[in-house]
Amino acid sequence: MKKNILIVTVIALSNFASASLVEDAKKVGLAPIPTDKSELIKLIDNPKNPINKAKVELGKALFFEPRLSKSNLISCNTCHNLATGGVDGVSAAIGHNWTANPHHLNSPTVYNAVFMEKQFWDGRELDLEAQAQGPLQAKPEMAISKEMAVKRISSMAGYKEQFKEAFGDNNISFQKIADAIGAFERILVTPSNFDKFLAGDQKALSTEEQEGLKTFIDKGCTACHTGIGIGGGMQKFPLVKPYKYANIGDFKGDKNGMVKTPTLRNIAQTAPYFHNGAVWSLEEAVMIMGETQLGMALKDKEIKSIVTFLKSLDGEMPTITYPKLPSVTAMTPQPKVD
Amino acid sequence: MKKNILIVTVIALSNFASASLVEDAKKVGLAPIPTDKSELIKLIDNPKNPINKAKVELGKALFFEPRLSKSNLISCNTCHNLATGGVDGVSAAIGHNWTANPHHLNSPTVYNAVFMEKQFWDGRELDLEAQAQGPLQAKPEMAISKEMAVKRISSMAGYKEQFKEAFGDNNISFQKIADAIGAFERILVTPSNFDKFLAGDQKALSTEEQEGLKTFIDKGCTACHTGIGIGGGMQKFPLVKPYKYANIGDFKGDKNGMVKTPTLRNIAQTAPYFHNGAVWSLEEAVMIMGETQLGMALKDKEIKSIVTFLKSLDGEMPTITYPKLPSVTAMTPQPKVD
Numbered sequence: 001m002k003k004n005i006l007i008v009t010v011i012a013l014s015n016f017a018s019a020s021l022v023e024d025a026k027k028v029g030l031a032p033i034p035t036d037k038s039e040l041i042k043l044i045d046n047p048k049n050p051i052n053k054a055k056v057e058l059g060k061a062l063f064f065e066p067r068l069s070k071s072n073l074i075s076c077n078t079c080h081n082l083a084t085g086g087v088d089g090v091s092a093a094i095g096h097n098w099t100a101n102p103h104h105l106n107s108p109t110v111y112n113a114v115f116m117e118k119q120f121w122d123g124r125e126l127d128l129e130a131q132a133q134g135p136l137q138a139k140p141e142m143a144i145s146k147e148m149a150v151k152r153i154s155s156m157a158g159y160k161e162q163f164k165e166a167f168g169d170n171n172i173s174f175q176k177i178a179d180a181i182g183a184f185e186r187i188l189v190t191p192s193n194f195d196k197f198l199a200g201d202q203k204a205l206s207t208e209e210q211e212g213l214k215t216f217i218d219k220g221c222t223a224c225h226t227g228i229g230i231g232g233g234m235q236k237f238p239l240v241k242p243y244k245y246a247n248i249g250d251f252k253g254d255k256n257g258m259v260k261t262p263t264l265r266n267i268a269q270t271a272p273y274f275h276n277g278a279v280w281s282l283e284e285a286v287m288i289m290g291e292t293q294l295g296m297a298l299k300d301k302e303i304k305s306i307v308t309f310l311k312s313l314d315g316e317m318p319t320i321t322y323p324k325l326p327s328v329t330a331m332t333p334q335p336k337v338d
Numbered sequence: 339m340k341k342n343i344l345i346v347t348v349i350a351l352s353n354f355a356s357a358s359l360v361e362d363a364k365k366v367g368l369a370p371i372p373t374d375k376s377e378l379i380k381l382i383d384n385p386k387n388p389i390n391k392a393k394v395e396l397g398k399a400l401f402f403e404p405r406l407s408k409s410n411l412i413s414c415n416t417c418h419n420l421a422t423g424g425v426d427g428v429s430a431a432i433g434h435n436w437t438a439n440p441h442h443l444n445s446p447t448v449y450n451a452v453f454m455e456k457q458f459w460d461g462r463e464l465d466l467e468a469q470a471q472g473p474l475q476a477k478p479e480m481a482i483s484k485e486m487a488v489k490r491i492s493s494m495a496g497y498k499e500q501f502k503e504a505f506g507d508n509n510i511s512f513q514k515i516a517d518a519i520g521a522f523e524r525i526l527v528t529p530s531n532f533d534k535f536l537a538g539d540q541k542a543l544s545t546e547e548q549e550g551l552k553t554f555i556d557k558g559c560t561a562c563h564t565g566i567g568i569g570g571g572m573q574k575f576p577l578v579k580p581y582k583y584a585n586i587g588d589f590k591g592d593k594n595g596m597v598k599t600p601t602l603r604n605i606a607q608t609a610p611y612f613h614n615g616a617v618w619s620l621e622e623a624v625m626i627m628g629e630t631q632l633g634m635a636l637k638d639k640e641i642k643s644i645v646t647f648l649k650s651l652d653g654e655m656p657t658i659t660y661p662k663l664p665s666v667t668a669m670t671p672q673p674k675v676d
Contacts, residue, residue: 094675
C-alpha cells in the first residue's frame with residue numbers, strides 16, 4: 001500500500017514538473033503546430049495567394065518539375081529534397097553546371113519554412129512565394145529566365161488546365177508558377193512529439209527529452225530558437241565570440257550583419273549545419289552555438305542533453321505521391337546543359 | 339430499318355477488321371502486358387532475386403537515394419525520373435560533376451525495362467539487377483565505389499531492418515543494394531490502351547490508332563519493335579542506310595555493331611530519341627527509322643499514322659509514394675562533390 005502511494009506521488013510530481021516545463025516553454029515563446037486543421041490552414045495561408053487543393057497539387061508538380069531548370073535536370077526538390085529532410089546533404093548548394101553557391105551557402109530545409117519570418121539566409125524575402133522566384137532564376141541554381149519558365153510550362157499539355165483549376169484562369173505567368181510552388185511549400189509542416197508535449201500530452205517526451213528541453217531553455221537557446229518555427233527570425237551571428245569556420249565562404253549576413261536563425265525542427269536530419277554547412281555533427285553545432293551566441297562553454301553533458309531534446313523535433317512528414325508530369329511537346333524549348 | 343441494318347453491318351465489319359488486326363499484331367509477335375496479376379508477377383520476376391513487398395519498398399527507397407552517389411546529389415531517379423517517363427529529357431546523360439556520358443549516350447527509360455531482353459545500349463547486361471550496378475559506380479554517373487555504397491547505407495538507421503525484411507538477413511552488400519533496386523524496377527510496367535486492344539477490347543484504340551498500328555505492322559517496324567516490350571532485342575543500327583546524326587558521340591554498338599532496340603512504350607514522353615539523343619521529334623525519329631532500318635522513304639501520312647499509334651502506347655504509370663529516407667548519422671561518410 002505504501003509503495004502504491006509512493007508511485008502515485010512520484011507520477012503526480014512528474015506530471016507537475018512536466019506541466020511547469022510546458023509553462024516555461026510557452027513563456028519563452030515556444031509554441032506547437034496547431035492540431036486543429038482549420039487553425040493550421042489559417043496560420044500557414046497567405047491572403048495574397050490563398051491555398052486551395054488544386055494549387056497545392058500544381059505546386060507539387062512544379063516543385064518536382066526539372067523542366068523548370070535551364071538544363072531539364074534540376075528541380076526545387078534537388079536542393080530541398082523531401083526524402084531527406086528537405087535538404088541536399090552537401091555543404092554548399094550545387095546547381096546548374098555543377099556550380100556551387102558562390103557564397104558557399106547551405107540549402108535550408110523547405111519543411112516548416114512557412115513558419116520562418118523571413119526567407120534566405122540574409123532574410124531578403126518575406127514569404128515563400130517571393131523566395132521561390134530566386135533559385136529558379138539564379139545562375140548557379142536552376143538558371144532559367146522568367147520567359148523560358150513560362151514557355152516551357154505553357155508548352156506542355158495538362159498544365160493549362162491545372163493553372164485554371166488553381167487560379168481560376170489558365171494564363172500561365174512566372175508569378176503564378178512561384179505562387180503555386182509557395183502554396184505547396186506551405187503545407188510542408190511536420191508535427192512532432194514536442195508539439196504533442198506542448199499541447200498537453202506530458203508523456204509525449206521522455207524524461208531525458210524533457211531534461212534536454214529544460215537545458216535548452218535554461219541556457220538561453222530560446223532567445224533565437226523560439227516560436228512555432230523554433231527559429232526563423234533575424235539575429236546577429238556570430239554574436240559574442242568568433243565563428244571558427246567563418247573562413248569558409250564570404251557570407252556576412254544582411255547589411256547589418258543579421259543572419260536568419262534556422263528552424264530546429266528535424267534538425268537531426270539536415271546536416272551539415274550553419275549558413276556555410278561547415279559542421280556535420282549536431283553536438284559540435286550545439287557547442288559552437290554556446291560559444292558564438294551565448295558566450296559559454298557548454299558541458300558535454302549539457303550538449304548531449306540538448307541534442308536529445310532536438311531529436312524530439314523530428315516530425316511527421318506529409319505523405320507525398322510522386323507526380324506524373326506532363327509530356328514535352330514540339331513547342332517545348334529544349335534544354336541547355338552548359 | 340435499312341439504316342439500322344447498315345449500321346449493324348458497319349459495326350460488324352469494323353469489329354471484324356479489328357479482330358483481324360489483333361491477329362496480325364499477334365502474328366508479328368506483339369503481345370500485351372498481362373492483366374492477370376499472378377501471370378504478370380511470374381513474367382516480371384527474377385528467380386535469382388524473387389520479388390517481395392519489402393524488397394520492392396526497399397528498392398524504391400534506394401532508387402531515390404542520393405546518398406548512393408559520391409556527391410549525395412544524384413540518385414537513379416535523376417536520369418530515370420519516374421515523373422517524366424522514366425528519363426531525364428537531355429540528349430546525353432549528365433552525372434557526377436556535370437559530366438556528360440563520354441559516348442554521348444541517352445538515358446533509356448526505366449519503365450518497362452523489365453521486358454527488355456538485354457540492358458544498356460550495347461546489351462552488355464542481361465537483367466536489371468546487373469544493370470543497376472553500372473551507373474552507381476560509373477565515374478560520369480553516380481561515381482560511388484561498392485565499399486562506399488555499403489558504408490553509406492549501413493550507417494543509416496532503418497535500412498538494416500529493411501534489408502532484413504527484404505532478404506531475410508540484415509547483412510548489407512552491394513549486390514543486395516542492386517538487387518533491391520532491380521526488384522523495384524521490375525514493377526515499373528505501364529499497361530496502355532494498346533494492351534487492352536490486344537487483349538480483345540476492340541474499342542480501346544480509335545480507328546486512327548488502329549490504322550497506325552496497321553501501317554506500323556505493314557511497313558515492317560515490328561521486325562525489331564515486337565514482343566511485350568515492343569523492343570528490347572539487339573539489332574544492327576543503322577542497317578540499310580546511314581544514320582544522319584552518327585557524328586554525335588562515338589557509339590558503334592557492341593563488338594558486332596548491334597544496338598539494343600528501345601521500347602516504344604511511352605515513347606511520346608521520352609524525347610530526345612536514339613542512342614545519342616539527337617532527335618527531339620517523334621515524327622523525325624519515325625522517318626529516320628524508315629530510312630536506316632527499312633530502307634524506305636515513309637510518306638508524311640504514314641509517319642503521322644504511325645505516330646498516332648505510338649501515342650496509344652502511353653501507359654498507366656504506377657502510383658509511387660515518395661519515400662522518406664533514413665537520416666545520416668555520425669558514421670555516414672560525407673559526400674565529395676568534386
